Every structure is written in C-alpha cells, then in structure tokens.
Amino acid sequence: MRWLSLIALSVIGLAAPASALGDGGPALPVQGGTGISAPGTTYAYVAVAAGRDATVVRRVGAGPAAGPSSIRVSGDYGIPGVGSSGQTTGLSADGDTLVLAELFGGAVPRTTRLLVLDTPRLGVRARIALPGWSVVDAISPDGRWLYLIHYPSYGNLSRYEVLAYDLVTRHLLAKPIVDPHDGDQAMTGFPVTRVMSADGRWAYTLYIRASGEPFIHALDTAGVRAVCVDLPPSLGRIDIGNASLSLGAGSKTIRIDADGVIQAIVDTRTFAARVVHSAPFVTERTLKTVAPVARTASTSDSGGLPWMLLLAAAVIAAIGGAVGLRTRLRVP
Numbered sequence: 001m002r003w004l005s006l007i008a009l010s011v012i013g014l015a016a017p018a019s020a021l022g023d024g025g026p027a028l029p030v031q032g033g034t035g036i037s038a039p040g041t042t043y044a045y046v047a048v049a050a051g052r053d054a055t056v057v058r059r060v061g062a063g064p065a066a067g068p069s070s071i072r073v074s075g076d077y078g079i080p081g082v083g084s085s086g087q088t089t090g091l092s093a094d095g096d097t098l099v100l101a102e103l104f105g106g107a108v109p110r111t112t113r114l115l116v117l118d119t120p121r122l123g124v125r126a127r128i129a130l131p132g133w134s135v136v137d138a139i140s141p142d143g144r145w146l147y148l149i150h151y152p153s154y155g156n157l158s159r160y161e162v163l164a165y166d167l168v169t170r171h172l173l174a175k176p177i178v179d180p181h182d183g184d185q186a187m188t189g190f191p192v193t194r195v196m197s198a199d200g201r202w203a204y205t206l207y208i209r210a211s212g213e214p215f216i217h218a219l220d221t222a223g224v225r226a227v228c229v230d231l232p233p234s235l236g237r238i239d240i241g242n243a244s245l246s247l248g249a250g251s252k253t254i255r256i257d258a259d260g261v262i263q264a265i266v267d268t269r270t271f272a273a274r275v276v277h278s279a280p281f282v283t284e285r286t287l288k289t290v291a292p293v294a295r296t297a298s299t300s301d302s303g304g305l306p307w308m309l310l311l312a313a314a315v316i317a318a319i320g321g322a323v324g325l326r327t328r329l330r331v332p
Contacts, residue, residue, distance in 0.1 A: 026135040029078030029101040036079050036088045038095035047078050071122040076103045080136035083191040090136050093200025097143030140221040141200040158188045158210050179228040195245035208240045232275045
C-alpha cells in the first residue's frame with residue numbers, strides 16, 4: 001500500500017535532525033530489485049552494494065553483446081526513486097546515460113552527490129557534487145538535461161523547486177523550472193506516482209499538496225519547461241495515495257486511476273482536466289489532518305491510514321530518535 005511508503009518517508013524524516021522535519025519527503029535511491037531499463041530494451045541496470053562504501057552496477061538481461069556487464073565504483077549509490085509507488089528514474093530514453101544518487105544516513109545531506117555513467121561501455125562519465133539536498137527527478141531522452149527536485153528548506157520537505165543541470169556543459173541553470181502561469185507561487189506537494197511519455201520526453205507526476213489538493217506536474221525534459229495541471233477538487237475525495245497514472249492512445253491523454261476506476265482524464269495538448277467518475281470518500285484528504293483523523297477514525301479496515309500511523313509510531317519508538325539510522329532502501 002502506497003500510504004506505507006508515504007509514512008516510511010515521514011519516519012525517515014523524523015529520524016533525521018529536527019531541522020529536517022516537514023510535511024513530506026522525497027523518494028530515496030534504491031539498490032537491488034529489477035533495476036531500470038530504457039523503453040524498447042530487454043535489459044536493465046541494477047545497483048547493488050559491494051562491501052563498505054562501494055557499489056556495483058550490473059547490466060542484466062539480454063543486453064548488448066559487446067562491452068562489460070558490470071562496473072564497480074567507489075561510493076554508496078542507488079537508482080533514484082520517484083514518488084511513493086516504487087518507480088525509478090535516471091536512465092535516458094536512448095539508454096546511453098544513467099545517473100545514480102548517493103545513499104545517505106539518518107541526517108539530511110548537506111551535499112548532493114551524483115554519479116553519471118556511460119552505459120554502453122559502463123564507464124564513469126562524471127561525478128557531481130551540488131550544495132544542499134536534491135533528488136533526481138528526470139532526465140531528457142538524449143541524456144543532456146538532468147532534472148533535480150531541490151529542497152531549499154530542511155524544515156519543510158513539502159516545499160521544493162525543480163532545477164535543471166546540463167550534463168554536457170556541467171552547468172546548473174540558475175533559475176528553477178516553473179510554470180510561467182504560476183507566477184511566484186511556491187511549489188509545494190508530495191509526489192505520489194508517475195507515468196512517462198513513450199519517447200521519454202514528458203514526465204507526468206501526480207502530487208498531493210499539504211492542503212489535500214492533487215495536481216499533475218508535467219515536465220518537458222527536452223524543452224526545459226514545466227506545466228502544473230490543477231485537478232478538479234472533487235478528486236480530493238479519492239485515495240490519492242493509491243492512485244496511478246496511465247496514458248491513453250497516442251499519449252494524448254493522462255488517465256488518473258483509483259480503486260480500479262478511471263477518475264479523471266487530462267488532455268496532454270491543452271492540459272485541461274475533467275472528472276469522469278465521482279468516487280465516494282475513501283480516505284483522509286490531507287496529510288495535515290493526519291493526527292486528528294487518527295484519533296477518531298475506525299481502525300477496523302486494515303488497509304486504511306490509521307494502521308499506517310500505528311506502524312509509523314511503532315517504528316519511531318523502535319529507533320528512539322537515533323540520528324544514525326541507515327536509510328538504505330533495498331528491494332528484494
């Protein structure tokens with residue numbers, strides 16, 4: 001259940017210094033699992049731990065006949081995660097560039113360290129160190145533009161800004177990537193799930209604001225621009241934490257699914273959104289009202305949010321506020 005992931009990220013935040021507390025948190029890099037693959041390929045790249053402070057990146061499956069099948073690098077790296085649904089990012093659609101993100105301990109990192117690999121030869125192309133805390137959000141199809149979600153305030157992890165880094169010139173654009181129609185409005189929210197266009201150009205990410213309002217962040221990774229799509233308020237009645245995104249024929253529409261039903265459709269040309277199904281109220285609307293709801297809601301439904309809160313409380317009690325908690329996420 002995706003609410004478990006949301007709560008887990010909050011627990012990680014609670015294990016960090018008090019200055020790192022906020023309304024949400026980013027998805028963390030992962031090691032192991034099925035890895036990440038480019039569209040139309042039959043192989044994947046998997047990062048695994050290799051002893052103390054080292055990582056092995058393997059190419060698995062029916063990959064290219066020539067070239068190495070693995071590389072060992074110094075440092076503790078994983079495939080960047082996206083949202084709370086277990087998705088990953090960092091591999092360009094052409095399959096030639098893979099960006100890994102450094103794993104970190106219980107404290108929020110003051111420096112973001114990334115590793116850029118040339119995948120055909122499985123060689124290190126660059127090591128990047130950026131001030132502050134950022135997570136990998138997306139990469140353009142040709143591997144030139146890398147997008148980062150930067151958290152400017154350790155005290156509010158629901159507030160973020162999207163930065164673009166040119167992997168060719170090794171230069172970070174000074175201004176964040178914003179929807180020009182939003183003006184100076186601060187970008188806030190918690191990423192839930194994502195769908196990519198077939199060509200890897202557009203990254204459509206479903207967010208939920210602290211107010212409970214859902215929206216889609218549409219990032220044009222080739223055009224270095226973004227559009228924020230406000231969704232109908234009635235969608236706040238569905239379980240956004242368990243929602244998923246899918247694309248219609250020809251990637252002309254984005255479908256928002258929840259409880260096995262298409263709830264809304266967004267036109268990817270005009271970004272107009274419409275509700276197609278009115279769902280009953282099935283879960284709490286906001287992260288902000290979690291505490292009051294936990295005191296009054298029934299806990300008879302094992303899939304509901306109160307059980308997740310109890311689990312989070314148990315975990316917090318177990319770690320005892322230890323700052324040294326290891327946040328390595330491993331997928332079986």
